[in-house]
Amino acid sequence: MTQPLVQVENLKMHFPIKGGILGKTVGSVKAVDGISFSIKKGETLGLVGESGCGKSTTGRMILRLLEPSDGTIYFEGRDITKLSTNEMRKTRSEMQMVFQDPFASLNPRHTIGKILEEPLIVHGVKDRQGRKQRVQELLEVVGLSSYHASRYPHQFSGGQRQRIGIARALAINPKLIIADEPVSALDVSIQSQVLNLLQDLQKEYGLTYLFIAHDLGVVRHISDRVGVMYLGQLVEISESEDLYRNPLHPYTQALLSAVPIPDVTYKQERVILQGDVPSPVNPPKGCPFHTRCPKAMEQCSNIRPELKELEQGHHVACHLYD
Amino acid sequence: MEYPMIEVKDLQTSFRTDTGEIPVVNSVSFHLEPGEVLGIVGESGCGKSVTSLSIMGLVPTNTGKVQGKIQFKGENLATASEARMRKIRGNEIAMIFQEPMTSLNPLFTIGEQLTESLRIHRKWNKKQARARAIEMMKLVGLGRAEALMDEYPHQLSGGMRQRVMIAMAMICEPELLIADEPTTALDVTIQAQILELMKKLNRETNTAIMMITHDLGVVAEMCQRMVVMYAGKIVEEGDVSTVFQSPKHPYTVGLIQSVPDMREKKERLYSIPGQVPKPGSQKLGCQFAPRCTHAMDRCLSEAPPLQPFNNGQKVRCWLYGDGKGADIYDSAISSS
Ligand SMILES: Nc1ncnc2c1ncn2[C@@H]1O[C@H](COP(=O)(O)OP(=O)(O)OP(=O)(O)O)[C@@H](O)[C@H]1O
């Protein structure tokens, strides 16, 4: 078997909660609570789950924008949680992030040319002419024109700004792109332009994507495999087609059944869940989903189910399959 | 004489800006019958929210101008006094706003805000109103309803605030509920819960709903009729089943094809080239022409009218001037 590009093992992020006048740690937000998965080279892994389940935190830990509380992250077989700052800088150039709102991360006082040139400078591309040429190239790759280089972010539409965000991520030929809700803020017609662009770039440059989103239609469209998170845990992961055709975890089943389908002839059997997602400060004992699960059994409130491979490549964490 | 419950006729709402007065809603007409659910879709900035603010009498009067007729049970709201509108808002017509924080008052508890309309409009006593408010909060899936009554908006998460808004809008059982992207900020499992509740309200109290959304799935699920807006104008209107199965306007066709369907994976998504024009930037012809693959000479010089078809569908497009091009959707799907 070939080595995965990324492999995370038992990854955890517990944010401390400070309280009292002394600022002592009084508890923690268990944003990510022991997840393991891998991403093969050239594939797209989609990550879905409800607001606050830990998707962005997972992405940020892989880039080491956040220091994990526990666990290991292998990038091309190397444990990057142990790298020095200097070594990490090199590795980080191989991974880039695309954000939901690129506007917030584009300096409004810099031209697009300058914004795209910056990562080249940071990563030591010395030749000025070469940098200019690369900027032109990048603009073309994402479907913009070279005259856009002299413009400022506010002169672009949402879809164009997202293209600029993608161009910036591509500047230094990364291997992995972590796209955190890259099309959520865009209109449907613009959204499909950006999704098509991401797919074209993947084919052309053999990119690997971790694609974080809450839109299950978008995720199915773009992903080879999909992981479903709930309250800081990975509850199911499998080939995308498998997951959508045959969801095994009760949460995945509820999630998929809740999506309104744009087809008037289609009648959906819906699982309506009761109650709210519990707080990650006080996650329930046992299965994290047991407080809302329509199929919960006695052991569910005591024993945390392990993620197990049930069918070829289809992993699920649920006592129904013990 | 029978009126529709609400009839909007030639609504024109414009804003004064540095570059002059710009119409953002342009001769928009539609109507709703009691108990009907009408969907309004269209891209960001096409005028959906401004249309609903115009109905509610909430367009800022210093920069905005609302013209046309908004007949509500026979009364023209466009010319109604602010005092009259205050009686109607939250009582006969209620609205769920796109931004919950702008419409909850940070200085009052959730309970005070939820019971206000019952006490003012319905003259209920404190105890009755409180009981009803708690019941309503439980209906929108807010578990700790009793405790939440005494909390302030900032103590709630975004999703919880949105649900308080929804409870507040539904509590008086309005005749018309305007829901502006009511579930966009919510997770899908919560969205499913809220949509179910809105259906129930519609069924049990015959509340008509104007459902503004960008989610075609929500329209397919909730609405009987729909209106598609583009750059301030209605470009297509009809029964939801008709519009979904045989959309006629090239924009509607593109929109329906652009949505990734969760049930099956397409090799490649359709995408409408270009982007939405800035309001007021294009004066002549069809507003969609710069993005339209069917555009003809005439489209650049003359604005097409909204033409009715026999089945009740209405379309604003020159393709249908002489009955040509009636199958652009079929040829579009067979070629994709
Ligand atoms: N820096 C932080 N300090 C404390 N808690 C945090 C921090 N960052 C995130 N959290 C919490 O961690 C949990 C997971 O957050 P995260 O942003 O990863 O969720 P998400 O799945 O990306 O959600 P969304 O879909 O809303 O973006 C949430 O409860 C969040 O409030």
Ligand SMILES: Nc1ncnc2c1ncn2[C@@H]1O[C@H](COP(=O)(O)OP(=O)(O)OP(=O)(O)O)[C@@H](O)[C@H]1O
């Ligand atoms: N108070 C205002 N002053 C000036 N222009 C305004 C004002 N309110 C809205 N507009 C403009 O009117 C147009 C229509 O806005 P509207 O909010 O109705 O769009 P929308 O269809 O609801 O979009 P979205 O899907 O993003 O909510 C936009 O171009 C907007 O910038």
Ligand code: SF4
């Ligand atoms: S382990 Fe139990 S509570 Fe958890 S999903 Fe499975 S059946 Fe439901």
Ligand code: SF4
């Ligand atoms: S009127 Fe012309 S440009 Fe406008 S939608 Fe129809 S064919 Fe396209």
Ligand SMILES: [Mg+2]
């Ligand atoms: Mg996130």
Ligand SMILES: [Mg+2]
């Ligand atoms: Mg709006």
